[in-house]
Every structure is written in structure tokens, then in C-alpha cells.
Amino acid sequence: MGKRIKRYFILLSNCLILSLSGNFAYSQSVISGTVKDTLQNPIPYVNVLLKAENQDGIIAFSTTTENGTYKILTDKEGNFELTFSSISFKKNIQSIFLEKDKEYKIDANLKEETFALDEVIVNTDKAITVKKDSIIFKADAFKSGNEETVEDLLKNIPGINVESDGKIKIGGKEVEKVMVEGDDLFAKGYKMLTKNLDASVINKVEVYNRYSNNRLLKGIEESERVALNLTLKNNVKNKIFGVLKPGYGLASENRYDASANIISFREKNKFYGFTNFNNVGIETTAALSEMTDSGSETNFESMESEQGAISFIKLINYKPDVGDERTNFNNAEMASLNNIYSFSPRLKLKTIGFLDWDENKFFRNSLDTYFLPTGTFTTIEDYDLYGRTFSGFANAELTFDISKDQIFEYSGKFNGSSMETNTSLLFNNDFSKEFLEESPFSTNQTFKYTNRLRPNRALSINGYYIHSKNPQKYKSSRFLFVDLFESNGGNNGVHQLSMHKMNVAGVDASLFNKRKNGDLLQAKVGTNFFNNNYTSNFTIEGLDERPAGFQNSSIFNQFNVYFEPSYKLKLGAFAFTGNINFTQNITTLDSKNVILKKSPFFINPKITLDWELNKKNRITSFFKHENKMPSTESVQDGFVLTQYNTFSKGLQQIDPLDNSTFFVNYMLGTILSTFYANTSFIYIKNDEYLGLKSEFTRDYILNELTRLKDKEFANIQTELNIFIKSLASNAKVKIGYNEQRFENIVNGSLRQVDASTLNYGGELRSAFGSPINFHIGTEWFQSNYKTNITEQENLRNRTFLDIVYEPIKNLNLSLNSSRYFFSGLNIDNDAYYFMDFEGSYPLIKNTVSLAVMGKNLLNTRTLRNLMVDDTGVFQSEYRLLPRFFILKAKVRF
Numbered sequence: 088m089g090k091r092i093k094r095y096f097i098l099l100s101n102c103l104i105l106s107l108s109g110n111f112a113y114s115q116s117v118i119s120g121t122v123k124d125t126l127q128n129p130i131p132y133v134n135v136l137l138k139a140e141n142q143d144g145i146i147a148f149s150t151t152t153e154n155g156t157y158k159i160l161t162d163k164e165g166n167f168e169l170t171f172s173s174i175s176f177k178k179n180i181q182s183i184f185l186e187k188d189k190e191y192k193i194d195a196n197l198k199e200e201t202f203a204l205d206e207v208i209v210n211t212d213k214a215i216t217v218k219k220d221s222i223i224f225k226a227d228a229f230k231s232g233n234e235e236t237v238e239d240l241l242k243n244i245p246g247i248n249v250e251s252d253g254k255i256k257i258g259g260k261e262v263e264k265v266m267v268e269g270d271d272l273f274a275k276g277y278k279m280l281t282k283n284l285d286a287s288v289i290n291k292v293e294v295y296n297r298y299s300n301n302r303l304l305k306g307i308e309e310s311e312r313v314a315l316n317l318t319l320k321n322n323v324k325n326k327i328f329g330v331l332k333p334g335y336g337l338a339s340e341n342r343y344d345a346s347a348n349i350i351s352f353r354e355k356n357k358f359y360g361f362t363n364f365n366n367v368g369i370e371t372t373a374a375l376s377e378m379t380d381s382g383s384e385t386n387f388e389s390m391e392s393e394q395g396a397i398s399f400i401k402l403i404n405y406k407p408d409v410g411d412e413r414t415n416f417n418n419a420e421m422a423s424l425n426n427i428y429s430f431s432p433r434l435k436l437k438t439i440g441f442l443d444w445d446e447n448k449f450f451r452n453s454l455d456t457y458f459l460p461t462g463t464f465t466t467i468e469d470y471d472l473y474g475r476t477f478s479g480f481a482n483a484e485l486t487f488d489i490s491k492d493q494i495f496e497y498s499g500k501f502n503g504s505s506m507e508t509n510t511s512l513l514f515n516n517d518f519s520k521e522f523l524e525e526s527p528f529s530t531n532q533t534f535k536y537t538n539r540l541r542p543n544r545a546l547s548i549n550g551y552y553i554h555s556k557n558p559q560k561y562k563s564s565r566f567l568f569v570d571l572f573e574s575n576g577g578n579n580g581v582h583q584l585s586m587h588k589m590n591v592a593g594v595d596a597s598l599f600n601k602r603k604n605g606d607l608l609q610a611k612v613g614t615n616f617f618n619n620n621y622t623s624n625f626t627i628e629g630l631d632e633r634p635a636g637f638q639n640s641s642i643f644n645q646f647n648v649y650f651e652p653s654y655k656l657k658l659g660a661f662a663f664t665g666n667i668n669f670t671q672n673i674t675t676l677d678s679k680n681v682i683l684k685k686s687p688f689f690i691n692p693k694i695t696l697d698w699e700l701n702k703k704n705r706i707t708s709f710f711k712h713e714n715k716m717p718s719t720e721s722v723q724d725g726f727v728l729t730q731y732n733t734f735s736k737g738l739q740q741i742d743p744l745d746n747s748t749f750f751v752n753y754m755l756g757t758i759l760s761t762f763y764a765n766t767s768f769i770y771i772k773n774d775e776y777l778g779l780k781s782e783f784t785r786d787y788i789l790n791e792l793t794r795l796k797d798k799e800f801a802n803i804q805t806e807l808n809i810f811i812k813s814l815a816s817n818a819k820v821k822i823g824y825n826e827q828r829f830e831n832i833v834n835g836s837l838r839q840v841d842a843s844t845l846n847y848g849g850e851l852r853s854a855f856g857s858p859i860n861f862h863i864g865t866e867w868f869q870s871n872y873k874t875n876i877t878e879q880e881n882l883r884n885r886t887f888l889d890i891v892y893e894p895i896k897n898l899n900l901s902l903n904s905s906r907y908f909f910s911g912l913n914i915d916n917d918a919y920y921f922m923d924f925e926g927s928y929p930l931i932k933n934t935v936s937l938a939v940m941g942k943n944l945l946n947t948r949t950l951r952n953l954m955v956d957d958t959g960v961f962q963s964e965y966r967l968l969p970r971f972f973i974l975k976a977k978v979r980f
Contacts, residue, residue: 115162115187115188116160116161116162116186116187116188116189116190117158117159117189117191118159118160118169118183118185118190118191118193119156119157119159119191119192119193120192120193121151121154121156121194121195122135122155122156122157122194122195122197123194123196124176124197124198124199124701125198126660126701128701128704129151129153129156130151130176130701131152131153131155132151132173133150133151133155133157133176134170134171134172134173135150135157136170136172137159137161137167137170138167138168138170140167140182146161146163146167147159147160161185164186165184165185166183167182167183167185168180168181168182168183169181169183171195171197173197176197176198177198177199179195181193214228214229215228215759217759220296221293221295221296222293222296222758222759223291223292223293224244224291224292224293226240226286226290229243230243233891233899233901233927234287235285235977236281236282236283236284236285236286237265237281237284237317238253238282240286240289241281241315243854245758245759245808245817246258246757246758246763246817248819249281251410254278255277255281258313258754258765259752259767259806260311260312260313262277262314262315263300263312263313264314264315265277265280265314265316265317266314266316266317267280267319267357268316268319268324268352270357270427272357272359272425272427273425279361279423283361285979287933288319288323288328289317289318289319289320290319292315292317293315293316293317293318294313294315294758295314295315295316296313297310297311297312298310298313300312301494301535301547303492303493303494303538303539303545304537304545306601307539307599307601307607308607308609309655319352323350325354327349327351328350328979328980329347329348329350329980330978330979330980331976331977331978331980332345332346332347332976332977332978334975334976335973335974336971336972336973338972339970339971339972339973342367342972342973343364343365343366343973344363344364344365344366344975345363346361346362346363346364346365348360348361348362354429355429356426356427356429357426357428358425358426359426360422360424360425361422361423361424362421362423363421364420365417365419366417366418367412367942367971367973368411368412368414368416368417368968369415369417369419370411370412370415370419371419371420371443371445395527395529395555396527396529396555396557397557397621397720398559399720399727399735400523400583400585400727400729402472402474402508402521402523402730403472405954405963406449407950407952407963407965409907409919409921409950412942412968413921413943413950413967414965414966414967414968415447415968416447416448416966416968417447418445418446419443419444420443420444420445421441421442421443421444421445422441422442423440424438424439424440425438426438426439433489434488435486436484436486437482437483437484437485437486438484439481439482439483440480441479441480442478442479443476443477443478443479444476444477445474446474447472447476448471448474449470449471449474450471450472450966451470451964451965451966452468452469452470452963453466453467453468453961453962453963453964454466454468454963455467455468455960455961455962456959456961456962457783457958457959458876458959458960459834459876459958460833460835460836460838464785466514466515467513467515467516468512470511470512470513471510471511471512472508472510473508473510474506474507474509475506475507475508476504476505476507478502480501480502480503481500481502482498483497483498483499484496484498484499485498492538492540493537493538493539494535495534495535496534496537497532497534498531498532498534499530500529500531501529501530503528504525504527504528505526506525506527507523507524508522508523509521509522512565514565514567514731514732515785517565519565520563520564520565521561521562521563521564521731522561522563523559523560523562524559524560524561525558525560526557526558527555527556527557528557529555530555531551531552532551533551533552534549534550534551535549535550536548543600543601543603544598545598545599546597546598546599548597549595549613550593550594551591551592551593552590552591552592553592554588554589554591555588555589556587556588556589557586558584559583559584559585559586560583560584561582561583562581563580563581563731565579565580565731566580566627567732568581568627568786568787569786570784570786571789573630579628579629580627580628581626581627581628582624582626583623583625584623585621585622585623585624585727586621586623587619587620587621588618588619588621589618589719590616590617590618591615591616591617593613593614593615593616594613594614595611595612595613595614596612597609597610597611598610604657605657605662607653608653608655609653609654609655610652611649611650611652612649612650612651613648613649614647614648614649615646616644616646618642619641619643619644619719620641620642620643621639621641621719621723622639623638623639623723623725623727624638625726625727636725636726637725637728639678639725639727640678640679641676641677641722641723642675642676642677642678643676643677643719643722644674645673645716646673646674647670647672648671650669651666651667651668651669652666661696661698662695662696662697662699663694663695663696663697664693664696664697665692665694665695666694666695667690667692668690668691669688669690670688670691671686671689672686672688672689672716672743673685673686674686674716674741678722678724678739679724681724681739683739685716685741687714687743689714689715690714691711691712691714692711693712694709694710694711695707696709702757703756703757703760704753705753705754706752706754707751707752709749709750710747710748710749711748712745712746712747713745713746713747713748714743715744715745716741716743716744717737717744720737721738721777722738722739722740723736723737723739724736724737724739726789726791729790732788733787733788733790734788734789734790735791736789736791736792737792738777738793738794740794744773744777745773745774745775746774746776747771747772747774748769748771749769749770750767750769750770752765752766753765753766753767754766756808758808760808760810761810762808762809763807763808763809764805764806764808765806766803766804766805768802769800769803770799770800770801771801772797773797773798774796775794775796776794776795776796776829777795778792778794778795778798778829779791779792779793780792780831780832781831781832781833781834781958782834782835783958793832795829795830795831798827798828799827799828800825800826800827801825801826801827802823802826803824804821804822805820805821805822806819806820806821807819807821811851816852816853816854817852818851819850820848820849821846821847821848822846822847823844823845823846823847824843824844824846825843825844827843828840828841828842831957833957833958838875838876838957839874840872840873840874840957841871841872841874842870842871842872842873842956842957843871844868844869845867845868845869846866847866848865849866850862850863850864851863858892858894859890859891859892859893860891861889861890861891862887862888862891863887863888864887865885865886866884866885866886867882867884868883868884869881870882870954872955873957879956879959880955881953881954882908882910882911883908883910883953884906884908885906885908886905886906887903887905888904889901889904890902897928898926898927899927899928900925900926901924901926902923903922903923904920904922905920906919906920906921907919907920907921909951910953911960912953912962919950919951920945920947921947922943922944922945923940923942924939924941924944925941927977933979934978935977935978936976936977937974937976937977938974938975938977939972939973939974939975940972940975941970941971941973942968942971943969943970943971944970945970946970947967948966948967948969949967950965951964951965
């Protein structure tokens with residue numbers, strides 16, 4: 088009965104609307120039509136104005152729909168003008184003579200033009216402002232009341248995607264940096280800012296497209312980078328402000344999470360200080376590695392990509408994808424101070440200081456089953472790890488504006504760590520202890536000089552020097568290699584001392600010349616030198632002689648001189664770029680008195696096509712062929728221990744390797760469109776590549792590189808964003824598939840491997856004005872490995888539901904739940920459930936609030952997952968942090 092009444096109600100309403108519409112249209116003229124561009128694509132949101140001839144007053148107004156159509160009703164008669172106008176199109180004015188009770192069909196074609204209008208207000212309350220190369224979001228318009236940090240705020244803004252690890256992506260591209268009031272304090276380590284800066288102090292979030300790191304290159308270089316800038320509210324500018332957030336266990340033994348930040352953004356001096364002490368799993372060292380990332384600061388296009396000394400032996404090589412906070416038994420203390428001081432309008436100094444001390448415990452049990460040409464066997468492992476790390480990082484950046492057209496920049500980074508790791512290992516029921524001590528250090532010195540020679544021409548000169556080293560001292564109390572080495576019966580342990588030193592120096596100069604028609608000529612010339620020195624000594628207790636073939640001592644040098652011209656030709660909606668890299672390479676490998684030398688000359692072409700059909704349709708594609716020399720890890724001539732039972736060896740050859748890459752990307756819409764899609768496809772073909780030649784036994788594994796032919800990789804990814812008006816938010820859909828075909832040698836058998844991965848999922852976040860909102864999503868991953876021996880499949884899933892509820896004003900409750908599923912575990916329970924809770928209430932508005940946080944409410948203590956590859960099935964069990972509650976306070980000052 089209810090459904091029938093609803094149908095009758097809808098029918099009656101429609102009839103009433105049609106009736107009223109008909110009465111309203113009586114004795115009126117109707118003007119309608121379609122507006123298209125020169126390619127006959129419909130143009131949405133065009134303003135259509137009806138004016139009396141030679142007069143300014145607007146008589147009637149309309150806007151085109153998504154399919155470019157419009158309709159205007161009027162009871163006026165006489166001579167009129169119909170005006171069609173839209174941003175980045177030339178205005179079109181047509182004359183029309185109107186009579187009563189007649190219909191007129193007026194179509195229009197608009198020509199594109201470069202517009203000089205500074206900004207366009209998208210909606211009346213100015214929540215979103217669109218400029219030529221930027222979009223500005225008013226922060227308060229996107230706050231739902233439960234935002235603690237900038238990261239929480241960004242998740243509410245359409246088109247900005249914050250991934251689970253804190254990375255921020257816009258249009259499929261990770262942001263270059265997150266600035267505050269136009270200044271960059273963290274570079275690639277922006278997560279320290281977004282995860283801790285109080286959302287309440289943010290006034291606007293500005294998205295910069297086509298961002299240039301160098302102001303003198305803006306408008307000249309072709310940049311696809313994206314950056315964010317946060318502006319502050321007036322009440323915190325030119326003041327010292329911050330947040331203190333102490334937290335301690337509530338009915339939970341010795342749990343604490345305390346943090347504080349202090350901030351000041353004055354005209355001459357800006358600083359951000361942050362400290363954190365916690366043992367609830369929050370990782371503090373991740374920010375350090377991101378801040379030390381050279382990123383785009385150093386040019387490595389024509390050389391090998393190593394930027395730091397290698398850690399050959401690693402005791403942890405995988406963690407489950409359920410968040411570090413669930414598996415990281417830690418005790419962390421961290422402090423950071425970032426400062427920008429302006430000595431004068433022309434001279435600015437930025438400094439970063441970072442100290443971190445951490446203790447970590449990690450627990451894993453494994454059951455690995457290998458399916459090999461020589462048979463099947465299983466290994467078991469029970470692994471407990473304890474590590475202690477002390478890290479420091481310092482960076483100084485000096486920027487000097489020599490004149491309005493010249494800039495000099497210097498950056499000096501210093502990074503050092505001291506790490507000690509102990510493990511208790513039960514492998515195949517044999518007990519052993521491991522000890523690893525390492526102290527990596529690196530320094531990176533760069534300078535850059537930029538001269539804007541003319542409004543359309545610029546010169547950039549870069550220089551850099553990198554020094555990095557990583558000594559490692561490893562010891563294991565158990566001898567697992569009876570079948571591999573001669574034994575005198577007294578072997579009870581192994582040792583390995585290793586050291587990798589790397590020195591890199593280079594200089595390059597680039598000339599940019601942008602023509603009036605938009606064409607860009609760019610030429611780069613440069614030289615660089617790599618010096619790698621690697622030694623490793625493997626010894627067995629009880630034997631005086633070191634095992635032959637398991638020692639390394641090599642010097643690997645590369646010297647490059649390169650010239651790289653490119654030209655971008657713009658033909659209307661098309662942009663064609665041709666790029667060729669000419670490199671003269673000289674490579675030498677000196678290993679145990681065996682000297683190899685190669686002097687290849689590389690010609691690496693790249694062709695790029697960019698087709699902008701209109702403002703909402705863009706296709707970008709490129710093809711490149713690349714020759715490059717092997718890396719340091721791949722040329723070592725002796726085996727090196729990389730895990731307690733695994734040795735790896737390079738190939739003592741320095742012949743170049745080549746590959747070809749084809750890439751195409753289609754982007755439909757913009758981040759503000761009701762429908763946005765980003766689809767990319769990449770195909771890589773390696774004519775020759777370095778594959779693995781492996782020997783698996785129940786006690787140990789030997790991996791050795793060998794040259795193989797014909798490796799293929801293909802990947803397609805699609806991301807859809809659909810704006811749902813009723814939720815005032817976007818629904819997101821992700822679909823991806825990759826496939827690769829390669830060969831390897833396992834226990835003497837050459838095999839072809841076909842591997843594929845399919846991932847798909849979606850999420851939906853509501854933005855109701857009601858007290859309750861939700862965020863729900865799911866993602867599936869399906870892996871498949873097929874050889875002539877066996878086929879392995881694996882399916883895993885993550886589904887989550889987050890609910891935010893405000894039962895009374897200012898009382899915010901949030902419940903975050905998630906489910907993880909792993910196929911093939913062969914146990915009764917192949918799904919794991921987690922639930923976290925947080926409730927907060929302000930005691931003093933905008934000053935003091937209290938919160939209760941509960942983690943792992945279901946007290947899930949272990950998690951098992953399963954992985955597959957072409958050699959077997961690997962099942963692991965991880966110990967998780969138990970349930971705990973913390974009482975937290977938040978004090979703003």
C-alpha cells in the first residue's frame with residue numbers, strides 16, 4: 088500500500104508541475120539551442136544572456152547543461168541580442184527578432200582563447216575559487232566538526248585523495264610539497280605537517296597546478312607538478328601558537344602517546360617545532376626518509392638512479408598491509424625544528440633539524456611451501472626481533488635573489504643513523520641468534536643558479552655532490568650451510584662485514600626558450616661521475632679460510648657526458664615534444680684484479696604527444712627507448728649474505744641493457760567535475776634483462792643474476808570520481824590490472840613465468856548536514872603466478888566502515904572498523920576484524936578538549952596472511968598490539 092501511495096504521489100506531483108509549467112509558458116516565446124566548440128563538442132555551463140539591442144540590461148538568463156543545451160522563456164517582442172560567454176572561449180553575440188508565442192532555435196559555436204581573467208567564483212559563498220592555474224578551497228566550508236589535523240580536513244575536499252600512508256594525490260599525481268603561507272618547511276616529508284598541524288587554524292587550501300619550484304621558470308618550463316599551500320587564519324598570524332596533546336593509558340598498562348607542536352609565522356621568521364613520544368605503534372622515522380629524499384632536486388635522468396649506499400643485508404623485508412600501528416611494538420621519541428629566516432627581502436635561510444630515537448619489537452611466524460622442479464618442501468620459522476635506532480638529520484637551504492631575474496640556491500643535507508638489531512630465530516626447529524650493527528651516513532650538497540635572460544628565456548645551472556656510506560656488521564650463532572661449505576664439525580656461527588661507499592658529483596646547464604606561439608625549445612648539457620666501492624667478507628667460525636666465491640671487493644665507476652635537446656611544438660589542441668638524450672658513457676669495474684671497461688654511446692629518444700580536446704578531455708602519451716648501465720648491486724662478482732639463509736650474487740658484466748616504454752593517459756573532467764576519470768596504460772618491453780638463477784634447498788637459498796631475453800610488462804589503471812549531490816561528496820572507484828611475462832632459472836630448470844594482478848574497489852564518503860556521517864569502502868587484490876610446473880592464486884580484501892556521530896553539539900564520536908580477508912589460509916578463520924574508537928568533547932571552546940581513544944577493541948592478537956609467487960606459497964602469522972585505551976587532552980595556546 089505504501090509503495091502504491093508513493094507512486095500516486097509522484098505521478099500527481101509530476102502532473103501538477105507540468106500543468107503549472109504549461110500555464111507559465113503560455114503566451115511566451117521560447118529560445119533554445121546547443122552550444123558547441125570548434126570540434127563540435129558540447130560546452131557545459133555557458134552563460135546565455137538575452138539583452139535589448141544596444142542596451143546593457145539583462146532581460147533573461149540561462150546556463151547550458153552538461154550536454155550543452157539551454158532554454159530561455161520571455162514575453163518580450165522586438166530586436167534583441169543573445170550573448171554566449173564562457174571562460175577560455177571568445178564571446179559570441181547573435182541578433183534576434185522576437186515575436187510572441189513562437190519558438191526559436193539558436194545554436195552557437197565558441198572558439199577557444201587564452202583568457203586573462205584572474206579568477207572565477209564557482210559558487211556564491213566563495214567556498215571554491217578557480218584561478219588560471221590554481222583552485223582555492225575555503226577550509227571552513229569543508230569542515231564537518233570532527234577534524235583534528237590538516238590531513239582530516241583534506242580528506243573532505245573534493246578531488247584531493249589522501250591515501251592510507253598519508254600521501255596526497257590530485258588527479259593521480261602526488262603533490263610536490265605542502266607549503267604554509269607560501270613557504271615550504273618539509274619538502275617530501277610533508278606528512279609530518281599534515282598529520283599534526285591543527286585543522287582549526289587553516290583558512291584556505293590552495294591547489295597549484297603546473298607548479299614550478301623555481302619562480303623564474305614559471306610560465307617558461309612545462310611543469311605537470313602539483314603543490315598545496317595552506318593559508319592561516321588572521322587570529323594566528325604573527326603570533327606564537329600551538330597544540331599540546333598529552334595522552335596516557337586508561338585501564339591499559341603503560342601506554343602513552345604525547346605530542347606537541349609550536350608554530351610561529353611572522354614576516355621575517357617562521358618556524359614549526361614538533362615532538363612526539365609514544366609506544367602505541369606510531370612510526371616516527373618515516374618522515375626522516377622522506378625529508379632526505381632528493382626528489383627532483385638532483386638530476387639523475389641520464390645515469391643510474393642510486394642516491395644512497397646499499398643495505399645488502401636486511402632483517403625485516405616485509406610487513407603486513409594492516410598499518411604499522413598494529414604490528415609496531417615501539418618506544419619512540421622524536422623532535423623536529425624547522426625554521427625559515429628572512430635576513431632581507433632578497434636573502435632567505437631555511438633550516439631543518441630532526442632527531443629520533445626508537446626501540447622496536449617485531450614478531451613473525453612463517454610456513455613457506457616451495458613447488459620446484461626438483462620437488463616440494465616446507466620450511467618453518469619463528470622470528471622475534473628487537474631493534475634500537477638513533478637517527479639525526481640536518482638541512483640548510485639558502486636562497487639569494489641576486490636581482491629580480493637571477494636566483495642562487497644552495498642546499499646541504501646531512502643524515503646519519505646508528506642501528507643495532509638482535510633477533511631470536513627458530514628455523515626448521517634449529518635455534519639461533521642474530522646481531523646486526525650498521526651506521527649509515529650521507530651528505531648531499533647542491534647548488535642552483537637561475538637567470539631569466541628574457542621574459543621567454545631562462546638559463547639554469549645545477550651542481551651536486553653526494554657522499555654516502557653504510558658499514559654493516561652481521562653475526563649469526565647458527566651454521567645452516569653444511570651442504571654448501573666444507574665443515575670440520577665445529578662450525579657454530581657465521582659473520583659478515585660489508586661496506587658500500589658511494590660518491591657522486593655532477594654539473595649540468597639547461598637553456599629554456601619559449602616562443603610566442605607556445606613552442607618550447609630546451610637544451611641540457613652536463614657531466615657526472617659515480618664512484619662505488621663495495622667490500623664484503625663472509626667468514627665461518629672454526630675455519631681460518633674464508634669461503635671462495637663468497638667474498639667481494641670491487642670498484643665500480645661510471646662517467647657520463649650528455650647532451651639532451653628537446654622541442655615542444657604546439658598545433659592548436661595538440662602538443663608534440665621530441666626529446667633525444669645523447670650520452671657518452673665510460674664504465675669500469677675493477678674486481679679482484681679483473682678489470683672490465685666499456686665506452687658505449689647512447690642515443691635515447693623520447694616522443695610525447697599531448698592532445699587537449701577541451702578543458703575536460705586530455706590525452707597524454709609518450710614512447711621512449713632507453714639504454715642504461717647496470718647498477719652496483721647487479722655487478723658484484725661474489726655471493727653476499729642478504730638474509731640469515733639467503734645469498735645473492737650479481738653478474739660480473741657491464742654490458743648495457745635496453746628497454747622500450749609506451750605510456751598513454753586519458754583524463755576526463757577536472758577535480759571539480761561531477762564526473763572525473765583518469766585512465767592510464769603502460770607497456771614496457773625489455774629485449775635483455777637481468778633475471779634470477781636460483782637454487783632452493785630446505786636450509787638455504789642461492790640467488791644469482793643472469794642475462795635473459797624478452798621480458799614484457801603491461802599495466803592499466805582507472806580511477807573514477809562521481810559526485811553524488813545527495814551526499815555532497817564523491818564516490819570513488821578504482822580498477823587496475825597488470826600482467827608480466829618473464830623467464831627465470833630455478834634449480835637448474837629454465838621456466839617461463841606468467842604473472843598477473845587484478846585490483847578493484849571503491850569508497851563513498853558522506854557529507855550530510857545531519858549528526859551522523861559515514862565513510863565506507865572496499866578493495867580486492869587478486870594475484871596469479873603460472874609456470875610449467877604449477878599455478879598459484881591468491882585473493883585478499885580490505886573492507887572498512889567509519890562512522891562519525893555527533894549526538895549532542897560538540898560531542899564527536901567516531902568508530903572505525905575494518906575487515907581483512909586472505910584466501911588459502913587453510914584455517915577456520917580467514918578473515919580478521921578490527922575496530923577503533925575515539926570520542927572527544929571541548930571543555931573550553933577552541934582551547935581545551937578531552938578525548939578517549941580505544942585501539943583494537945576486538946583485541947585481535949594475531950593476523951595471518953598469505954602471499955604467492957612463481958616458486959611457492961608463503962603463509963605468515965604476525966603478533967599485533969593488544970587492545971588499549973588512552974585518555975587524551977588537547978590544549979591549544
